[in-house]
Amino acid sequence: MPLLGPADPLPHVPRRVLVAGNAGAGKSTLCLRIARSRDLRRVELDSLYWGPRWTPRPEFAAEVAAFAQEDLWVTEYQYKDVRPVLLRRADTVVWLDHPFTTVMTRLVSRTVKRRAARVELWNGNQESPLWSVFTDPGHILxxxxxxxxxxxxRVLALAGEVVVVRLRGQAQVERWLAGPLASVGEERAR
Incomplete structure (x- = not known):
């Protein structure tokens, strides 16, 4: 399967899309934008995985397996235990391969803002205290x-299994959304 760039035409209309990238890359935001653009169901894996007090929900894998069988969806490519289930059904992977400095700047900014505002994330959870970055090996930062x-x-290895669209930087994300994603299927409809 090809590794596509932001201007390359898509070989098919995306119906089951995985958005891959590091924490802070913008996966959730891009999932929402793809869902709106292509009229796909948006499934947020974090909301299925995390129960109260950051406890993993036991029904997570079953819920992912169930929605993965549907025909139209977009979600993040994360959580080791469910990646194979999602990948078997996905027809497209969009890879946010932003530079390290971009990703870390976004991640720090997002984490600080969420913590300061005490934003509720999933099932009553909030970001960990900022000082815990020094004591908690699992801290998001x-x-x-x-x-x-x-x-x-991990994502580079997928290029042989599924169509992977590699986007480096926000300008490439915008170019892809306005170009190949917006126009795929139009030529078939004419």
Whole structure:
């Protein structure tokens, strides 16, 4: 399967889309924009995974397997246990391969804003206290830092299995949304 760029035409109309990228890359935002553009069901994996007090929900894998069988959806490519289920059904992966500085700047900004405003995320959860970045190995900022290279290698390996659209930087995201994604299927309708 090809590794496409922001201007390359899509070989099919995306129906089941995974958005891959590091924490802070903008996966959730892009999922929403793709869902609106292509009239796809938007499923947020974090809301299915996290129960109260940051406890994983036992029904998570079953819920993912159920929606993955549907014909039209977009979600994030994350959570090791369900990635294979999602990948088997996906027809397109959109990879937010932003530079490390972009991702970390976004992640720090988002984390600080959420914590300061005490934003409720999923099922009553809030961002961890900022000082815990020094004591909690699983803190989102540490996680984002540690997982950047691993995420890149994981997504690059998918290019042989599924169509992967690689977008580096927000300008490429905008170009792809307005170009190939907006126009796919139009030529068949004429």
């Amino acid at each position: 540490r996680w984002g830092w540690k997982s950047y290279r691993r995420n890149r290698a």
